[in-house]
Amino acid sequence: MIEVRFHGRGGQGVVIASEVLANAAFREGFEVASFPFFGVERRGAPVTAYARIDTRPIRLRSSIYEPDYVVVLDSSLMKGVDLLNGLKTGGHVLINYPDGKDLNALPSGYRYYTLDATSIAAENQIGSKVLPIVNTAIMGGFARICDLISLESMLESIRDKAPVKKDANVAAARAAYERTKEVVI
Secondary structure (H helix, E strand, C coil), rough: CCEEEEEEEECCHHHHHHHHHHHHHHHCEEEEEEEEECCCCCCCCCEEEEEECCCCCCCCCCCCCCCCEECCCCCCHHHHCCCCCCCCCEEEEEEEEECCCCCCCCCCEEEEECHHHHHHHHHCEEEEECCCHHHHHHHHHHHHCCCCCCCCHHHHHHHHCCCCCHHHHHHHHHHHHHHEEEECC
16 A cells, blocks of 8 residues: 655645545556545645555555655645654655755655745646645646656546646646656755
8 A cells, every 4th residue: 555645734735636646546546545634724724635545445544654655735844843754764755845945954764856836836827926726736746756646647637626727737737747856865
C-alpha cells in the first residue's frame, strides 16, 4: 500500500488534491481511499488530507501515520509543524517552495522535490493574485515524482475534479510536471 499525506492551509485545495490523486490512481486500476482531517475549519487554518493507493481493497480508515509521500502545499507550515513525522526512510517529500530557497536544514534520509506551485497557479490565474490555489499545480508535480501515476491520468482527474477553469488547471499541472526538480540534501 502507498500512503500519501497532504499538508496545506484552508483555501489552497488540499482536500481536492487528495481526491484528484485518488481519482488518478483509480484510473490507473488501483484501489483507493481519500479523506480529509480538519482542525479549525476556516480559510488559512492548517488542513491535512490523506490518500491510500493499493492493488487490493483498502479497509484501513485511520489517519496516515507512516506515509510514503508527504505533499506540502504551503512551505510556511514547515516552521511550526513536524510535517515529516512518521515519514518512511527513503520517503518522498514534494514541497511548494520558490526556487532559490535553502532546504539544507531538512533531515537527510528522504527524497526532496520542489516546485513553485504558487507562481504556476498565479500564471494560470487559478485563485486570486493574493491567494493562488496551488492544488492542481502540486498534483502535476506529484505525477512527476510518483511512478504509479501517469501525467495523463492526473490531467484527466484534474479535468474531472476541478470545479472551474478546467483548462487553466490542466495547464498548471503540465507546467508543474515540467518544473518539478529533485533537491539533493
